[in-house]
Amino acid sequence: MKLSHISIVIVLIFLAFGCIATSKETPNGGDGPKISDFPVTGEDAQDFANLDLAKQKNDSSYCDKVKNEGYQSQCYHPFIDRDLSFCEKMVHFSAAYCDCYAKVAANTKNETLCDRIESECSARDKFSEHSCYSEVAFTKNNLTLCAKINYPREQQSCFNLLAVLTPSLCGNETMFPDDKGDECYRNIAEGQCLSGGECNPPLCGNILEIGMRDDCYSEIARKTGNKSLCEKITNGSPEQSSCYTRIQ
Secondary structure (H helix, E strand, O other): OOOOOOHHHHHHHHHHHHHHOOOOOOOOOOOOOOHHHOOOOHHHHHHHHHHHHHHHHOOHHHHHHOOOHHHHHHHHHHHOOOOHHHHHOOOOOHHHHHHHHHHHHHHHOOOHHHHHHHHHOOHHHHHHHHHHHHHHHHHHOOHHHHHHOOOHHHHHHHHHHHHHHOHHHHHOOOOOOOOHHHHHHHHHHHHHHHOOOOOOHHHHHHOOOHHHHHHHHHHHHHHHOOHHHHHHOOOOOHHHHHHHHHOO
């Protein structure tokens, strides 16, 4: 179950580069128009041409020719994988540099690279540090790495990722206090459907709050067309009636 997250994680990349992406600056993303389709002149035109060539030919050497540091960092990004040398080329572009280390750390399962982010990146790029520990924790299935994250919200995100691999963690009241455990079970039970996998309706049964448990069964029944799941909803409740109605 590679991060269909990791999905969670993909998001992190685009957050890091959001500050340099504009309507004409989409060099390596998606299936939209190429950079060269836009009317630009001078140095930008040459940079964009090299960005296009790097993508079309899958050749990072064209990125070396890009003059603008922001565009160049964006150009290198698809080639990073396990190669730290690309990160060093981004040293003057802090957000991209930190994100690069996070990506290599995750791909090589090397949390010491996250420590380097902590020591070298500016305060505004601490998000990369936290996402780095979360990514490596997920790829190594190592819960202890979440403890290295000092901010509660980011640490909770790390716990959420590990729970995808080990759903029983949702029942840990220290990691998932109050109603977070119920939400954890529901998100995993339903979320796997959204990522192209199979739903996990048995996890709905671990939810303590009745209304949320019923909603969990109902939503999975709707997504899968499995009418038998409606039987697990509180007998005679409006939610159960609605479940049967929606699935003919």
